[in-house]
Amino acid sequence: MANPQKTVFGSNFSSDYKFIHHKIKRYRLLVKRKLTIIFNMDKSFKFEIEDSEKYIVSKIYKATKIPTQILYHKIFIENANNNSAGYVIKEQCGKGGASVVYKGVIKDTDETIIIKELKTNNLYKVKREVNILKLCKNIPNVIQLLDFFVNDDCYYLLFPYYNCNSSRTIFYNFTQIEIKIFMKKFLEALEKLHRKGIIHRDLKPGNILVKSCSDFYIIDFGISDFYVPHRKFDTKLGTRNFKAPEQLINIKGFDYGIDIWSSGLIFAEIYFGKYPFWKPEEDIIILENIYNLVGTDKFTEFINEYKTGGVYHFLKNSVEPANLESYFERKASDSIRNNTEENKKAFDLIGKMLEIDPRKRITAHDALKHPYFAN
Numbered sequence: 001m002a003n004p005q006k007t008v009f010g011s012n013f014s015s016d017y018k019f020i021h022h023k024i025k026r027y028r029l030l031v032k033r034k035l036t037i038i039f040n041m042d043k044s045f046k047f048e049i050e051d052s053e054k055y056i057v058s059k060i061y062k063a064t065k066i067p068t069q070i071l072y073h074k075i076f077i078e079n080a081n082n083n084s085a086g087y088v089i090k091e092q093c094g095k096g097g098a099s100v101v102y103k104g105v106i107k108d109t110d111e112t113i114i115i116k117e118l119k120t121n122n123l124y125k126v127k128r129e130v131n132i133l134k135l136c137k138n139i140p141n142v143i144q145l146l147d148f149f150v151n152d153d154c155y156y157l158l159f160p161y162y163n164c165n166s167s168r169t170i171f172y173n174f175t176q177i178e179i180k181i182f183m184k185k186f187l188e189a190l191e192k193l194h195r196k197g198i199i200h201r202d203l204k205p206g207n208i209l210v211k212s213c214s215d216f217y218i219i220d221f222g223i224s225d226f227y228v229p230h231r232k233f234d235t236k237l238g239t240r241n242f243k244a245p246e247q248l249i250n251i252k253g254f255d256y257g258i259d260i261w262s263s264g265l266i267f268a269e270i271y272f273g274k275y276p277f278w279k280p281e282e283d284i285i286i287l288e289n290i291y292n293l294v295g296t297d298k299f300t301e302f303i304n305e306y307k308t309g310g311v312y313h314f315l316k317n318s319v320e321p322a323n324l325e326s327y328f329e330r331k332a333s334d335s336i337r338n339n340t341e342e343n344k345k346a347f348d349l350i351g352k353m354l355e356i357d358p359r360k361r362i363t364a365h366d367a368l369k370h371p372y373f374a375n
């Protein structure tokens with residue numbers, strides 16, 4: 001943001017924007033009038049931008065020769081910037097890799113909100129995040145978008161304020177039953193996202209705001225994307241520790257399975273009360289961790305199957321698949337450690353989520369049917 005001291009949003013658009021804004025407004029009126037006459041529609045009908053977007057873009061393009069891609073973007077912004085003056089920015093309360101996060105209030109109601117200022121001017125990414133957040137509407141345990149607007153060429157997302165503690169402190173104090181409640185709700189949310197075609201791509205404790213095992217929110221859809229078969233994704237994006245093996249060996253055609261892998265790590269982390277991979281500096285070190293987890297046979301089968309051509313120095317030491325308990329050097333509380341029956345089911349599910357081959361990895365849908373959740 002240009003000036004963080006400025007507390008009320010204005011409507012200070014660039015001249016380029018003003019010009020297009022004016023044009024869009026004019027053509028919207030025309031379209032509205034036309035539709036009203038042709039279909040004898042009620043004059044108070046709500047304008048559905050998607051229906052007439054093409055018409056407006058083609059009209060403005062003919063008149064201005066401004067590239068259609070830019071016009072689509074401008075319409076998207078124009079459609080979203082109405083209420084910015086209704087909010088007041090207060091203090092900064094967080095900073096992610098791709099944003100600065102402020103607390104704010106809704107002027108009318110004095111309700112505290114979160115205002116996330118995106119550190120990008122890539123409209124494609126902004127649109128993607130907004131569209132995905134809109135699709136998350138009413139999914140329990142997923143952050144809810146209140147509004148989106150643009151001001152001084154910066155993009156702002158508005159969310160309810162979730163007054164939560166650092167997720168790790170809370171996770172490590174969950175009882176066994178609380179872990180189960182959390183994982184069930186978490187996987188239910190994930191299943192709903194996947195059903196809508198959304199891959200989160202950055203699941204990790206830092207992107208979960210937690211009050212309790214049932215009151216938590218999956219946040220940060222900054223690098224989320226829609227799954228399209230055969231589409232290649234950028235494997236560099238994401239948080240190294242939580243990247244799935246297929247991302248680490250650079251298979252670009254990945255899918256929802258990467259979210260299951262990172263959820264498996266989150267599950268293991270909560271269950272074992274320990275951060276599984278210690279701040280590794282390089283992808284190869286995580287791959288070595290994975291190698292020690294799944295053992296030589298599975299790992300070699302995986303790299304042969306996907307023909308990566310990578311060089312893995314650790315292959316010279318042959319290892320057996322790890323026993324999860326010793327692999328994660330369990331620091332869980334006594335009540336968890338001694339509950340063997342429950343542990344067996346939990347380890348089985350963690351193992352299925354941390355399956356190295358994405359095609360054999362369990363889905364969110366099937367994970368929810370696992371015996372671990374039966375009681």
Ligand SMILES: Nc1ncnc2c1ncn2[C@@H]1O[C@H](COP(=O)(O)OP(=O)(O)O)[C@@H](O)[C@H]1O
Nearest residue numbers: 094096097098099101114159160161162220222
């Ligand atoms: N709705 C919210 N309520 C409270 N804190 C939030 C909320 N949304 C984000 N934050 C805080 O801001 C940080 C960054 O937000 P996030 O969406 O993860 O952005 P980034 O993409 O930059 O990582 C979060 O880690 C969290 O501390």
Ligand SMILES: [Mg+2]
Nearest residue numbers: 096206207220
């Ligand atoms: Mg984040």
